[in-house]
Amino acid sequence: MSATAETFDHQTKPEAEQGELTDGFHLVIDALKLNGIENIYHVPGIPVTDLGRMMQAEGMRVISFRHESNAGNAAAIAGYLTKKPGVCLTVSAPGFLNGLVSLAHATTNCWPMILISGSSEREIVDLQQGDYEEMDQLAIAKPLCKAAYRILHAEDIGVGVARAIRAAVSGRPGGVYLDLPASLLGQAVDAIEGEKSLVKVVDPAPEQRPAVHAIERALHYLKRAERPLIILGKGAAYAQCDDLVRRFVETSGIPYLAMSMAKGLLPDDHPQYAGAARSLVLKGSDCVMLVGARLNWLLSHGKGKQWGEPHSKKFIHIDIDPKEMDSNQPIDAPLVGDIESCLADLLAGMEGWKKPSEDWLGAIRDKVETNVAKMAPRLQNNNVPMDFHGALGRLKRIMADHPDAILVNEGANTLDFARSVIDMAKPRKRLDVGTWGVMGIGMGTAIAAAVETGHPVVAVEGDSAFGFSGMEVETICRYDLPVCVVVFNNSGIYRGTDTDPTGRDPGTTVFVRDSKYDLMMQAFGGEGVTAHSPDDLERAVREAIASGKPTLVNAIIDPEAGTESGRIGNLNPQSVVKK
Numbered sequence: 282m283s284a285t286a287e288t289f290d291h292q293t294k295p296e297a298e299q300g301e302l303t304d305g306f307h308l309v310i311d312a313l314k315l316n317g318i319e320n321i322y323h324v325p326g327i328p329v330t331d332l333g334r335m336m337q338a339e340g341m342r343v344i345s346f347r348h349e350s351n352a353g354n355a356a357a358i359a360g361y362l363t364k365k366p367g368v369c370l371t372v373s374a375p376g377f378l379n380g381l382v383s384l385a386h387a388t389t390n391c392w393p394m395i396l397i398s399g400s401s402e403r404e405i406v407d408l409q410q411g412d413y414e415e416m417d418q419l420a421i422a423k424p425l426c427k428a429a430y431r432i433l434h435a436e437d438i439g440v441g442v443a444r445a446i447r448a449a450v451s452g453r454p455g456g457v458y459l460d461l462p463a464s465l466l467g468q469a470v471d472a473i474e475g476e477k478s479l480v481k482v483v484d485p486a487p488e489q490r491p492a493v494h495a496i497e498r499a500l501h502y503l504k505r506a507e508r509p510l511i512i513l514g515k516g517a518a519y520a521q522c523d524d525l526v527r528r529f530v531e532t533s534g535i536p537y538l539a540m541s542m543a544k545g546l547l548p549d550d551h552p553q554y555a556g557a558a559r560s561l562v563l564k565g566s567d568c569v570m571l572v573g574a575r576l577n578w579l580l581s582h583g584k585g586k587q588w589g590e591p592h593s594k595k596f597i598h599i600d601i602d603p604k605e606m607d608s609n610q611p612i613d614a615p616l617v618g619d620i621e622s623c624l625a626d627l628l629a630g631m632e633g634w635k636k637p638s639e640d641w642l643g644a645i646r647d648k649v650e651t652n653v654a655k656m657a658p659r660l661q662n663n664n665v666p667m668d669f670h671g672a673l674g675r676l677k678r679i680m681a682d683h684p685d686a687i688l689v690n691e692g693a694n695t696l697d698f699a700r701s702v703i704d705m706a707k708p709r710k711r712l713d714v715g716t717w718g719v720m721g722i723g724m725g726t727a728i729a730a731a732v733e734t735g736h737p738v739v740a741v742e743g744d745s746a747f748g749f750s751g752m753e754v755e756t757i758c759r760y761d762l763p764v765c766v767v768v769f770n771n772s773g774i775y776r777g778t779d780t781d782p783t784g785r786d787p788g789t790t791v792f793v794r795d796s797k798y799d800l801m802m803q804a805f806g807g808e809g810v811t812a813h814s815p816d817d818l819e820r821a822v823r824e825a826i827a828s829g830k831p832t833l834v835n836a837i838i839d840p841e842a843g844t845e846s847g848r849i850g851n852l853n854p855q856s857v858v859k860k
């Protein structure tokens with residue numbers, strides 16, 4: 282479905298009869314279904330246990346998790362993958378709070394999500410008389426998301442759900458909080474009136490066409506550039522106008538970089554992909570066009586040594602949010618609009634386009650070739666214990682043979698190395714820690730990826746990262762999802778070699794040596810395998826993909842192999858006290 286579809290696909294329901302009653306529970310369900318919401322990521326409990334049961338009975342797919350953080354991360358990534366709000370349903374206060382991290386994460390990443398939480402009685406909460414799980418959830422959610430609403434009357438459920446959906450997906454997408462007090466759900470309403478009160482959102486994410494002069498200005502700079510560069514971000518992947526992105530990049534002939542989750546928007550082995558010459562193109566370019574990518578910390582805010590001389594470049598920036606312009610660097614050609622419209626209008630003005638000079642393209646090609654050749658032998662090692670490259674070399678091959686499989690990736694070294702080693706061939710196949718670099722997205726993301734797409738999922742997890750959501754292997758087994766979790770087990774955070782200088786306790790960053798993570802999956806009826814060598818690893822992952830069975834591969838990595846904080850060790854503050 283494209284961004285500009287009039288409404289989301291929806292299910293219809295038989296009409297209500299005279300004298301029939303409905304209630305808040307059913308109106309919530311009907312409102313969601315009317316707007317094409319089919320999947321719910323959930324943890325049951327008071328006051329939403331029956332709501333979850335009824336959703337399932339009414340044909341929605343309800344996935345019950347072990348912890349709301351993971352259900353929320355699932356909803357967040359479902360939003361990214363489908364352009365419909367991913368919905369997470371939780372209990373009041375503690376469940377709501379657990380869901381908030383993912384709501385803020387969705388908002389930060391510009392993904393549409395709705396966190397629906399039950400809440401306790403307004404009269405008691407507002408007088409602070411001490412209700413069961415008393416908390417003013419609406420007030421707490423507000424600063425952490427794009428919009429927050431509370432529905433007090435069953436007749437308002439239609440409007441409340443419609444507002445939540447529109448707020449989540451329109452303009453810059455983000456997280457929305459929807460507060461449903463317990464007393465709302467049981468409110469009775471005449472069924473015919475209830476049905477009339479529902480709202481089917483028309484054109485939930487309206488097209489935003491850029492102005493003609495803004496397109497002309499952008500083409501003006503692009504045409505004059507001698508060493509142009511395109512940077513594709515996950516906003517471009519989210520936009521789901523993949524053919525247009527490809528046509529624009531190929532027509533322009535301009536080399537491009539893909540941000541982590543934009544990898545595969547064009548295949549990573551595309552001749553214009555400059556990923557292996559990143560330093561060269563960032564420094565050497567004279568005009569940078571950002572497409573759904575922000576100049577945030579992930580791009581060093583567009584300044585500093587890696588960007589070359591200050592003021593040496595022109596910036597063209599496509600984004601749906603006008604406030605994003607000039608946020609870090611002055612933008613010479615702001616293109617405010619949706620990516621699909623912007624790229625279509627740019628393409629229309631590119632007849633007879635002259636591709637960049639062979640000087641620029643040749644220099645990049647040489648650099649890419651040299652760097653790829655340098656990396657190749659490291660990826661072929663069969664060392665025991667494994668290092669990151671030996672293990673990832675095999676996963677790279679496996680993913681190349683399964684271009685539809687989805688790669689979920691988190692960790693420190695496990696994340697950094699996998700991002701650069703494993704090529705993606707198709708859009709939205711790489712799902713990772715996003716803008717914040719959150720640890721703990723792993724299992725929620727893997728589950729939603731399997732549920733939303735039906736494709737096999739390979740989750741490459743640092744052992745620390747895995748620990749944040751590891752209990753959800755039970756959920757993976759319960760729903761029998763085609764998820765293969767590969768735990769890169771180097772017995773610690775960054776490395777497994779830290780010690781306590783006083784000798785009293787384990788070092789703060791180490792875990793139990795030789796942990797048998799594979800037994801966790803076996804405990805719930807899935808497959809568990811220990812891999813000591815790259816050969817073991819390759820065999821186990823290929824079998825898991827072929828069988829579609831929930832599998833955990835405990836990949837034993839040399840505890841000496843990692844580096845502090847992966848590639849972002851520079852972000853650690855340094856103490857001035859030397860001991």
Ligand code: ADP
Pocket residue numbers: 284389390391453454513514515516517519520540541542543572573574575576577579599600601602605618619620621715716
């Ligand atoms: P990355 O981390 O991959 O660089 P970011 O999350 O920083 O990507 O940037 C994504 C950007 O894409 C956000 O600024 C967001 O406003 C923008 N965006 C999302 N959807 C669209 C769309 N359909 N059209 C234009 N811009 C979009």
Ligand code: MG
Pocket residue numbers: 743744745769770771772773774775776
């Ligand atoms: Mg580790």
